[in-house]
Amino acid sequence: MEEKSITALLGANGAGKTTTLRAICGMVRTEGTIRFSGDPIQGKRTEDIVRLGIAHVPDGRGTFLHLTTEENLRLGAYARKDRANVARDMDRMYAYFPRLKERSHQQAGTLSGGEQQMLAVSRALMLAPKLLLLDEPSFGLAPLVVRELFAILRTINAEERVSMLVVEQNAAMALELADNACVIETGRVVLSGSAAELKKDDAVRRSYLGY
Amino acid sequence: MSKRALGIGLVLLVVACALPFVLSNYRTFQMTLVLVYAIALLGLNILTGYNGQISLGHGAFYALGAYCTAILMDRWGVPYWATIPVAGAVCLVAGFVFGLPALRLEGLYLALATFALGVATPQLLKYHLLEKWTGGVQGIVIMKPSPPFGLPLNPDQWLYFFTLAIAAGMFILAYNLIRGRIGRALVAIRDQHIAAEAMGINNALYKSLAFGVSAMFTGVAGALGAVAVQFVAPDSFNIFLSITLLVGIVVGGLASISGALYGAIFIQFVPNLADEISKAAPWAIFGVFMIGFVYLMPTGVAGAVRLIKRRRAA
Amino acid sequence: MDALLQQVFAGLATGGIYASLALALVMIYQATHLVNFAQGEMAMFSTYIAWALIEAGMPYWAAFFITIGIAFVLGAVIERVVIRPVENASVLAVVVVFIGLLVILNSVAGWIFTYTIKSFPSPFPRELPFGLRFMSPHQLGAIGVTVVVLLLLYAFFRFTPLGLAMRAAAQNPESSRLVGIRVGWMLALGWGLAAAIGSVAGMMVAPIVYLDPNMMSGVLLYAFAAALVGGIDNPWGAVIGGFVVGVLENVLGAFVIGNELKLSVALIIIIGVLLVKPSGFFGRVQVTRV
Numbered sequence: 126m127e128e129k130s131i132t133a134l135l136g137a138n139g140a141g142k143t144t145t146l147r148a149i150c151g152m153v154r155t156e157g158t159i160r161f162s163g164d165p166i167q168g169k170r171t172e173d174i175v176r177l178g179i180a181h182v183p184d185g186r187g188t189f190l191h192l193t194t195e196e197n198l199r200l201g202a203y204a205r206k207d208r209a210n211v212a213r214d215m216d217r218m219y220a221y222f223p224r225l226k227e228r229s230h231q232q233a234g235t236l237s238g239g240e241q242q243m244l245a246v247s248r249a250l251m252l253a254p255k256l257l258l259l260d261e262p263s264f265g266l267a268p269l270v271v272r273e274l275f276a277i278l279r280t281i282n283a284e285e286r287v288s289m290l291v292v293e294q295n296a297a298m299a300l301e302l303a304d305n306a307c308v309i310e311t312g313r314v315v316l317s318g319s320a321a322e323l324k325k326d327d328a329v330r331r332s333y334l335g336y
Numbered sequence: 337m338s339k340r341a342l343g344i345g346l347v348l349l350v351v352a353c354a355l356p357f358v359l360s361n362y363r364t365f366q367m368t369l370v371l372v373y374a375i376a377l378l379g380l381n382i383l384t385g386y387n388g389q390i391s392l393g394h395g396a397f398y399a400l401g402a403y404c405t406a407i408l409m410d411r412w413g414v415p416y417w418a419t420i421p422v423a424g425a426v427c428l429v430a431g432f433v434f435g436l437p438a439l440r441l442e443g444l445y446l447a448l449a450t451f452a453l454g455v456a457t458p459q460l461l462k463y464h465l466l467e468k469w470t471g472g473v474q475g476i477v478i479m480k481p482s483p484p485f486g487l488p489l490n491p492d493q494w495l496y497f498f499t500l501a502i503a504a505g506m507f508i509l510a511y512n513l514i515r516g517r518i519g520r521a522l523v524a525i526r527d528q529h530i531a532a533e534a535m536g537i538n539n540a541l542y543k544s545l546a547f548g549v550s551a552m553f554t555g556v557a558g559a560l561g562a563v564a565v566q567f568v569a570p571d572s573f574n575i576f577l578s579i580t581l582l583v584g585i586v587v588g589g590l591a592s593i594s595g596a597l598y599g600a601i602f603i604q605f606v607p608n609l610a611d612e613i614s615k616a617a618p619w620a621i622f623g624v625f626m627i628g629f630v631y632l633m634p635t636g637v638a639g640a641v642r643l644i645k646r647r648r649a650a
Numbered sequence: 651m652d653a654l655l656q657q658v659f660a661g662l663a664t665g666g667i668y669a670s671l672a673l674a675l676v677m678i679y680q681a682t683h684l685v686n687f688a689q690g691e692m693a694m695f696s697t698y699i700a701w702a703l704i705e706a707g708m709p710y711w712a713a714f715f716i717t718i719g720i721a722f723v724l725g726a727v728i729e730r731v732v733i734r735p736v737e738n739a740s741v742l743a744v745v746v747v748f749i750g751l752l753v754i755l756n757s758v759a760g761w762i763f764t765y766t767i768k769s770f771p772s773p774f775p776r777e778l779p780f781g782l783r784f785m786s787p788h789q790l791g792a793i794g795v796t797v798v799v800l801l802l803l804y805a806f807f808r809f810t811p812l813g814l815a816m817r818a819a820a821q822n823p824e825s826s827r828l829v830g831i832r833v834g835w836m837l838a839l840g841w842g843l844a845a846a847i848g849s850v851a852g853m854m855v856a857p858i859v860y861l862d863p864n865m866m867s868g869v870l871l872y873a874f875a876a877a878l879v880g881g882i883d884n885p886w887g888a889v890i891g892g893f894v895v896g897v898l899e900n901v902l903g904a905f906v907i908g909n910e911l912k913l914s915v916a917l918i919i920i921i922g923v924l925l926v927k928p929s930g931f932f933g934r935v936q937v938t939r940v
Contacts, residue, residue, distance in 0.1 A: 150828065175830035187825035189818050200818050203811065204830025252829065390745055392687075437925050443741040444685050448874055449921050451687065455871050456917040463911060575867065579749055586746050616761035623754030630743045630750075631735055 131282055131289040133303035133320065135296050141309055142292040143184050146258045149290075150174055150181050161256070176204045180249035184260040188241050188248075190234030194225055197233050197244055201251030211251070218247040221277055239270040246274070250281065259291045263298060271295070275302045300324050341511070352500055356493040364492045365564065366604060371496075371503040372561045373600035377584040378510050378593065379553025384582075385591035386514060387546040388526030390447040393454030395577035397427050397551040399461060399568075401558030406476040406568040407469050416481045416563050420502065423559035424552045431551020435544035454578035461570035475569025478562065499560050506553060510593055513549070522546055523591070554581075576619070583622045586629050589638025598637040655784050657900040663789030664858070664872075665896020666796030670851040671873035672880065672888035673803070674844035679882050681820040681840045682737070687748040689848055690870030691755035692728070694863060696721040696849030697856050698763050701770055710773045714853060718846045725845025726838040733841070734834075759863040770856035792854040799850055800889060803843075816840060868913055872899060875919040881929050891931075895919060 134142050148155045151171045159167045166174055175181075180201075189197050198218060202211045219226035222243040228236060233244060242262060249257055262278070263271040275298060282289055293299035300306060300320045307317040316326065356364045380394045404423035408414040414422075434453075441449055462473055470476070483494035513519055521542050524532040533539050562568050580603050588599025602625075607618035633640060671689060678686045686692075696717050703713035732751060736744050774791035807813035819826040819836035826833050851873075852866065859865050876895045880887025898919070903912045 152824075152827075171827040172830050172832050175828060181828045183825065183828060187822065187828060189822050189825060191821055192814075192818065196814055196818075199811070199814060200826075200829050200831075203815055248829065384742065388742070390742055392745070392749065437921060441924055444683075444745070445924050447687075447741070447745045448685060448878075449924055452871055452874065452917040452920045455867055456913040459911060459913045464908075576753075579753060582746065582749060590742070614761055615765070616757040619753050619757035620761065623750040623752075623757065626750030626753070627732065627747050630739070630746050634743065 130304040131278075131291060131302055133296075133299040133306040134290060134292045134309065135299060135306055135323075136309040138294075141311065143260055145309070146181065146183075146260050146290070146292055149179065149258060172204075175252065178252065178255035179258065180252040180254035180256070181258040182242075182245045182249045182260060182262065184264075186241050186245040188233045188236075188244060190232065192233055193230050194233055194236065194244060195229040197248050198225075198251050201248035202253075205251075205253060207253075210253070214251055214253065218250060221281065222247055238265050239267070239274070242266060242270075242274060243277075246278070246281075250285065250287070254287055257287050257289045259289060261292055261294060263293060263295050271298060278302060345507075349504065353497075356489075356496045361490065361492040364496050366608075368492070368496045368499045368564050369561070370597075370600045370604045371499045372557050372564060373581075373584060373603055374557075374596045375503055375506050375560070376554045376557035376581055377588060377596035377599045378506060379550045379555075379557065380581050381585045381588075381591065381593075381596055382510065382513070382522070382553065383546050383550035385585055385589075385595075386519065386526065387522040387543065387550075389543065389546065390443065391450040391550070391578075392447050392575075392582065393450035393452070393457070393578050394550075394554050394581050395573050395575065396453050396457045397431060397554040398558035398561070398577060398581070399457055399570075399573035400430055400551075401427050401555030402562035402568045402573070403461070403470060403476075403558075404555070405559040405562045406478055409478045410471075410476045411469060416478075417498070420556060420559050424556045427555025427558075428548045428552035430555075432544050432548030434551070435547025439540050439543050450578075451575070454575040458570040458574050461573065470570075473570060475567060475572075478566050478568075480566050481563065495564055499564065502556065502560065506556065507593065507596075510553070514593060518542070518545075580622070583626055585636075586626055587636055589636030590634075592636065592638035594641070595636050595638035598641075602637075652784070653904070654901070657904045658897055659785040660789060661897030661900035662893055663785060663792045663896070664855070664900065665876075665893035666793045667851045667855045667869065667892075668872045668876045668896050669889045669892025670796055670799060670847050670854075671869060672876035672892045673800070673885055674847045674851070675873060675877045676880075676882060676885050676888040677840055677844045677847075679877070680885075681816075681837055682733075684744055684748075685874075685882070686844070687745065687870075688751035688755060689844065690866030690873070691752045691759075692721070692725065692845050693848035693852035693869075694866040695755050695759050696724070696845070697770065697852035697861060697865075698759050700849070700853050701763070701768060701856075701861055704771060710771060714773070717849050717853065721849035722842040722846040725848075726842035728845075729838045729841035730834075756863050763863075765863060768861040770853070770861045772857040788857055795850065795854055799847060803847070803885075812839075868916075871913060871916040871920075872896070875916045875923070878920055878923045879931060881931060887931065 134145060136142050144153060147153045148167075149159055151166070151169050151174045155167055158165050161174075161177060161179065166177065189200065192200070195215075198215055199211070202208075202214065205211065219229070224240055225243055225247060228240065233241065236244060246259070246262070259278075262274060266274070278289065279302060281287065291299055291303060300323060303320045305318065306320050306323045307314050308323070309315065316323065318326075355367055359367065376394070376398055379397075380391060383389050383391055383394075401423040404426050405416065405419040408419040408422060409416060461470055464472065480491050481495065481498075482491050483489045487494065489497070514522075521532070521537045524535070524537060525539055525542055529539055584599030584603045585595065586599075587602045588597070589595025606621060610617040610621050629636060635642070671693065674689055675686060678684060678689070699720055700713050700717040703716060704710060708716070728751070732747065736747050772788040772791070774787040776787065807817060815826070815831045816836045816839060818829070819831050819833045820840070823833045826836070851869070855869055856865065859869070872895050873892070876891035877888045878891070879894055880889070880891030882888075895916070899912055899915055902915055907915070
């Protein structure tokens with residue numbers, strides 16, 4: 126993966142997209158090596174991998190439903206050592222997602238699906254990560270909300286200089302967002318290249334874009 | 337019953353019949369208690385082992401059975417042998433009735449409720465309005481029965497044979513219950529209660545029934561135990577009695593009929609051995625065994641025996 | 651009327667103790683969905699440690715705080731060594747382990763300190779300069795100590811990052827790992843805290859019930875009742891439940907059913923609440939997916 130870029134991971138149901146993300150985070154056992162900034166990280170505990178600067182927006186968002194929005198964000202920064210900058214970053218998140226500020230003292234469980242997804246992204250960004258893993262950020266959201274979210278992701282990528290690895294079912298949207306993309310089938314990468322190239326690829330068009 | 341099981345049962349029966357003629361009276365008395373415990377464990381195992389309902393208060397049913405016998409013998413002069421079925425019937429009803437509300441309690445909550453029952457039992461037995469029958473804190477002393485028909489046995493030997501006969505009957509009953517339709521339903525409810533319901537098993541009925549039958553076994557054991565020790569008193573039926581029964585099924589083997597016998601031998605003899613170290617030692621050992629068995633041998637002694645047999649056969 | 655008030659205040663004093671122990675139960679329940687049947691015996695054991703320290707000549711309050719520290723460490727160690735291996739085992743296996751723990755603590759206490767009943771000192775003066783009509787100084791003191799413990803806990807969970815992390819770990823372990831929380835340690839910490847709270851309850855109740863290895867069995871039953879009344883997943887409910895159960899016990903015991911059936915009050919409350927309102931009066935209703 127290229128640093129500071131957005132990579133999309135495409136594939137059909139059961140191809141191993143989510144598993145790839147979970148493997149990076151040490152949530153499932155794996156064979157082979159996973160390198161981050163040149164160092165192998167496989168076999169490490171999830172907690173320790175997070176401390177290296179890999180944030181994960183999991184499948185299902187992983188919101189702490191009974192805590193407030195603000196407490197969710199504070200938890201995102203739990204593993205950070207530079208406590209001084211946390212308040213500043215929290216304000217930045219509220220600037221990206223003003224809706225979260227309005228609901229900062231509300232229980233996160235009362236937020237709408239889109240708001241929860243925004244919260245999940247902000248919570249992950251509160252780690253000030255080098256790499257952000259996003260598992261199906263569009264899942265269950267209205268197209269308009271997805272568009273809004275993806276635009277903000279693009280901005281964040283540019284402003285915060287954080288690399289992103291996005292798993293998506295919605296290939297068209299993902300290719301709009303990403304710089305590069307990989308297609309995996311039953312656990313193997315079958316195709317990879319820039320997003321623009323993949324969009325033109327016939328096989329991809331037929332199988333994933335549907336035209 | 338299969339031929340093999342019948343064979344093993346017969347051999348066991350012969351050995352069991354020979355025991356009182358080679359052992360001292362005191363040892364014979366201890367073996368009687370082993371049989372009593374075995375019946376109680378069989379009862380608890382039907383509920384907890386086979387049906388998955390945790391009871392930490394089965395001492396209450398043991399106490400109920402014991403008091404039934406003691407009161408019938410002491411106040412109404414009923415002969416001891418006639419009190420046993422009465423104690424069993426009373427406990428069957430009591431267990432079924434307690435099982436009805438217990439239906440709504442799953443796992444941990446049932447454990448909590450029965451734990452409370454076990455802790456509160458001695459107090460209930462001491463209640464002053466019942467004192468007329470129960471004898472309050474003093475309890476009731478009952479007479480040791482002597483052998484009938486002029487049999488050439490001493491009372492300890494006779495009581496042993498009497499208990500052995502009932503125990504054999506209870507084991508056969510349990511065996512048939514567990515191997516049959518009812519047993520399969522109980523296990524199905526334990527493992528997959530929703531699927532069991534979907535297959536048309538009436539969960540509520542079977543669970544209450546399991547409670548009733550389980551209490552009946554344990555109550556019969558309590559009744560026999562009262563006759564054997566010739567005495568009932570509230571403080572001998574405290575929470576530690578219930579815990580002793582739990583130790584018995586864990587060590588003997590959950591969901592195993594033969595396990596009841598192994599467990600009974602364990603809870604009868606280990607305290608005797610350990611008592612020589614310290615008054616507290618039996619319980620320390622019980623505790624360590626409980627945790628140890630969960631970690632290392634979750635199927636208990638019965639499971640280990642099965643494993644050894646299978647290895648031999650292979 | 652005076653007699654009634656006296657019973658109500660006595661109930662509040664013991665209720666505070668039940669509330670503390672119930673809170674300890676709720677903390678462990680929230681984190682692991684388990685009910686710690688050994689919570690009472692853990693408290694009893696710590697109280698013996700305090701007794702030994704005081705016997706050795708240590709001033710009361712020094713012994714008090716050292717005991718809390720020891721209880722904390724013991725609780726955390728028990729979690730890591732005894733409970734960790736059965737974390738994902740069946741309910742039955744876990745209950746058996748808890749009961750095993752109960753029995754071991756009970757017998758080891760009997761072994762070391764004998765089964766003879768001992769008196770345990772109260773740190774509060776016998777007589778107060780101002781008159782107290784309805785309660786003894788120890789009862790007032792016990793209420794005070796309970797309130798302080800509750801406030802400290804509230805502040806810890808509400809305002810510190812560690813407290814927040816513990817709440818998060820209890821709610822959603824997987825997400826907690828993803829933000830870098832060491833969930834295993836949070837569980838051990840929770841057990842430590844629960845044991846520490848329990849030790850305070852033990853030291854406060856010991857002057858009333860006297861010290862012996864079985865002193866907590868009744869208290870534990872009331873704590874169960876309190877936790878269930880409040881809803882076993884709600885710390886505030888447990889506290890309110892503790893006071894309610896304490897008052898009920900004393901008032902019913904004194905005027906309605908007599909002291910000899912007091913434990914049955916707990917039994918009836920437990921079964922009653924479980925049947926009528928299993929989620930308690932302040933708990934969340936749990937919906938299970940099948």
